[in-house]
Amino acid sequence: MNKCLLVLLAGFLLFQSCKNNPNPKELIDEIKSREVFENNETISFSDTTQLSFERIAIKDKEVLAELKSFYSQNGYNTRWLYEKKPTPLFYGYMKVLEKSENYGLNPETYRHKALKYLVDSLYSKTIDFTELEQADREITASFLLLTKHLGSGRVSKLSHGQHIWKPTKRNRNDVEILLKLEDTDDLVTVVDALHPSHLLYKRMSEKYAELRADTQPDSIIKVAFENPKLFVDGYKHSAVEAMRHNLKQKGYEVTPLVSTNVVDTVLLNALKKFQETKDITPDGVPGKTTLYHLNMTKAQKVELLKLNMERMRWLNNDLGDDYLIVNIPDFKLFVYHKDSMIHQMNVVVGREYTATPVFVDSIRHVEFRPTWTVPQSIIHNEMIPQMVSENDAEKYQKRGYTIYENGEKVDPNSVDWTNPEIRKRKFRFVEAPSARNSLGLVKFILTNDMSIYLHDTPSTRLFSREERAFSHGCVRVEQPAELAYLLLKNQDEWTREKVDQAMQSGPNQNRITLKNRYLISLLYITAWVDENNQLIIKNDIYGFDQQQLKELKVYE
Known part of the structure; x- marks a missing residue:
């Protein structure tokens, strides 16, 4: 099994493959152990020029490089289409794209309808082998784009501002897998093995499908309070009725004792119970975190599940x-x-x-x-300003720090810490080992x-x-x-x-x-x-x- 990533969170994660399915890692390893698949029904390309590959509709440099590599290793023969009919692998791939919606993917990213129409049209008339070759390239490009997205996700920009998100490199050779697939392989099962193969990912996919299939209208009303601390028994506000409505939608008993827009003990108790389910201190105060969850719509939940399944794919590696x-x-x-x-x-x-x-x-x-060697940013942005504001050059020396400059120990009283040029000097603050370190x-x-x-x-x-x-x-x-x-x-x-x-x-x-x-x-x-x-x-x-x-x- 791919020991991929994300096995998160206590009590809720038994990270294991579904026992009724083939072991994903073993399945992929078995395919990779084979010889390159050959079939005498394949058609050899008449055009192997760079331009013939650049004509594909999917514009992705990595996919283009893999596409050329695949056909070079495949002897420039078709893989999905034979002279008289498509291969079983093609029909399997159409099923794969139909199923991709369950994982928050869009089949049209991979040209599902266009490919199906293209192949149907191709075989409905006298075969044009130039068109057949190009169609085979288009299908392969689609497959390679899908497997790229399953192995490393779709989003290229992960970090933003000062927040760092380092992607992991894809460590799977999808060209090799495609070269060794046989016409009798169940491509749906094979592609399932390329997803992050753990129970959490499967649970998320199932919940995602469940929410999308729920046709009940979402009647959550956005609630906001300027001063949440005023939310006590007897408080009257138009937003109280909306909060009562949202809690009722989420299954809580909120029948008013006096009026729908007046806070009462029933509403406070319901709010506290709701807070407990979200690991929020049950204080009955509708703060920012409480309202974030209380205002959450079904559409937002669907989007968050889609996003977090995507994040799992970014980390689809063996741990x-x-x-x-x-x-x-x-x-x-x-x-x-x-x-x-x-x-x-x-x-x-x-x-x-x-x-x-x-x-x-x-x-x-x-x-x-x-010991702790303090980063320069903390020294100059926090420690030196504190020494200056408190007029205490020995502040950190008293706490067990030794100060160095150019490898030499420095007496903190010998330095003018107020000098504007101090930022140009590189000091080293080292905290000695202790329980207070x-x-x-x-x-x-x-x-x-x-x-x-x-x-x-x-x-x-x-x-x-x-x-x-x-x-x-x-x-x-x-x-x-x-x-x-x-x-x-x-x-x-x-x-x-x-x-x-x-x-x-x-x-x-x-x-x-x-x-x-x-x-x-x-x-x-x-x-x-x-x-x-x-x-x-x-x-x-x-x-x-x-x-x-x-x-x-x-x-x-």
Whole structure:
């Protein structure tokens, strides 16, 4: 099974293939092990010029390169069309495109109707072999565009502003798969194996189809309050009636005690119950997060599911036997072994303006009792201004920091920190190991060039907050000792006691190299379906949803 990505979120993710279907990875591996398919009914191209390939309707440079590669390796023979009739593979591909709607894809992106009409017209008259060759190219281009989208998604611009979203590279050779497909292969099953093959993706697809098939009119009314804190028993406002209506639409008992536009205990209790289902503190206050969920329409849910299925395709890669998932909008970390979640914990991620990047990396080292070398941006934007405003050059020295410049230790009293030219100088602030160190007593070192890693923290109170976006971009973990143990337990007799000893009284900067390969995916999933078939929606804390939905509009 493709151990792809996104196995997210506690309690709701049993990341496994549907047992009634073929194992996707084994199916694709079996196809790749074959010889290139040959059939004596194929037709050899009379025109193999560059121009003949550039005439295709789909304009995609990557697809064009793969198209030429395919036919070169295929001996410039047709693959989908024979002299007297289309191949069974062609009819299978038409079924694939019809089914693609269930995954939020548009069949017309891949020219479904045009290809069907083209082939029907071709065989309804005396065969024009030039037209047949071109039609075969068009079908192949369509197939290669679809498989590209399944392997790496459709949206090219993932990052926006200061928010970083690094795409993963497609590691699958779709040309090789097409070369080795046989006429008897069930192409629907083969293409299903090219999707992210995990239960979460399937659940999302099923919920997406369910919502699209629901023809009941959506009567949600947008509710807004200028001052939500006034929403108490006896408060009268025209929007109260709309809120009562929305809660009723969502299945809550809201029969008014006095009037529909007056807040009462029945309405407050219904609102609190609704908040509980969204992991919001049940305080009965219709704040921004509460109203975001209360105002959510069926159409918005459909769009969010479509977008998040797309995000899964961006990360359609093999994560190995042991891996970690951080879902940034859910503020959670999950540890997996062979697709079974073995642990989860809360995390703190970056603030909106110092957002945690979305990317895939690997954990290579665990370091106990680390020092912290402060990034230059924090030194110049936060620490030096604080020293100046408080007129205390020794502020950070008192907290255990040592200051260096050009490799030499610096007396902070010898520097004029108020000098406007100070930004041109490169200081190094290094915090000594201790329980008060900003990284806590252990950090988990990744391989990226963005200085992003996971670490302990002395600020444990933040883990009890609903929304936990407070860091400068790195990920703070709630249970650092447990995470260290899970990563190290299979090497050198690392027990929980040994981990505790390393953190509390072991040597400083004790770096342990992991023998096992642990991939970690820092993901951004705002909508999914849990094991109870409940749609879960989280806040778009970095504003990716609207930007990426706009990008997807091109394909509608």
